[in-house]
Amino acid sequence: QVQLQESGPGLVMPSQTLSLTCTVSGGSISSGGYYWSWLRQHPEKGLEWIGFILNSATTAYNPSLKGRVTISVDSSENQFSLQLSSVTAADTAVFYCARCARFDQAFGVDVWGQGTTVTVSS
Amino acid sequence: EIVLTQSPGTVSLSPGERATLSCRASQSVSSNYLAWYQQKVGQAPRLLIYGASRRATGIPDRFSGSGSGTDFTLTISRLEPEDFAVYYCQHYGTSVWTFGQGTKVEIK
Numbered sequence: 001q002v003q004l005q006e007s008g009p010g011l012v013m014p015s016q017t018l019s020l021t022c023t024v025s026g027g028s029i030s031s032g033g034y035y036w037s038w039l040r041q042h043p044e045k046g047l048e049w050i051g052f053i054l055n056s057a058t059t060a061y062n063p064s065l066k067g068r069v070t071i072s073v074d075s076s077e078n079q080f081s082l083q084l085s086s087v088t089a090a091d092t093a094v095f096y097c098a099r100c101a102r103f104d105q106a107f108g109v110d111v112w113g114q115g116t117t118v119t120v121s122s
Numbered sequence: 123e124i125v126l127t128q129s130p131g132t133v134s135l136s137p138g139e140r141a142t143l144s145c146r147a148s149q150s151v152s153s154n155y156l157a158w159y160q161q162k163v164g165q166a167p168r169l170l171i172y173g174a175s176r177r178a179t180g181i182p183d184r185f186s187g188s189g190s191g192t193d194f195t196l197t198i199s200r201l202e203p204e205d206f207a208v209y210y211c212q213h214y215g216t217s218v219w220t221f222g223q224g225t226k227v228e229i230k
Contacts, residue, residue: 047159047167047210049219062218063123096166100214105154106173107214112166 002027004097004113012091012120018084022097022113029078030056035100037109038071038082040093048093052100053080087120094118124148124213128222134230141198143225145211150191155214158187158196161224162207170209171196201227 008020022036029036037052051061056073070083084091095118099111125148135141145156153174159167169178171187174194184199198205206229211222 046223047212047221049221060217064218098166103172103176105152106157106176107155108157108169108172108178109159109167109212110169110178112168115166 002099002111004099004111006095006097006113006116008116008118010117010119012087012118013122014088014120015086018082018087018091018118018120020082020095020097020116020118022080022082024078024080024099029073029080030075033102035102035107036071036073036080037098037100039096039098039109041096041115042093050082050084050095089120092118092120123218124151124215124220126211126213126220126222128209128211128225130225131223132226132228134228135201136230137201137203139201139230141196141201141205141227143196143198143209143227145189145194145196145222147192147194147213151213153190153194156187156189156194157212157214159210159212160205160207161210167210198227203229 003025005023012018035052038050051071053059053071061069068085073080094115096115097113098109100109127146129144156174158171161167175187186197188195208224208226210224
């Protein structure tokens, strides 16, 4: 079955760009119809959706992140990536990559990575 | 943006008891766009219910979802020891996906 694995630095300096990659195994990222997504969870807090990319082209981002987010796909590597610019301490969180599937008219995030902790600090 | 409010914040129950978790939306939403997740400490969330009432693959039938409009419910008919966790509802909006703040089901 499809598995996801996040990778990237665990520590990012304030004002820099956070970059994470999610490697997809057990399936092709080019399989149509899946929303390859990033979510995060602040320490001891709930879940926050960051954004997704669909069919390697269509993206949607959480407006609360004010244009700081870019999600892209590298089909040759079977990966998708997150870039979050101008980070502050408030961006410290566990970041999850995930796959959202469509079931008829309904949706569900049915595959999750294990999560990676990113701390923003100098 | 749809705001989801879950209640209670924490519920203390014993194994074998029934758990009833509520998720209220700030305005009416399509049942197709309402999902429930379970998260245990140190783990990623797991999809339990999508489309408000459809169990995801491999989810035991003691978990059930119901509701429509603004009021949705996740019911665990008989709590097993592995069910003590935090549960989140989620809405798939056209411009933003939102989550409730979570309900913690703890052992009494």
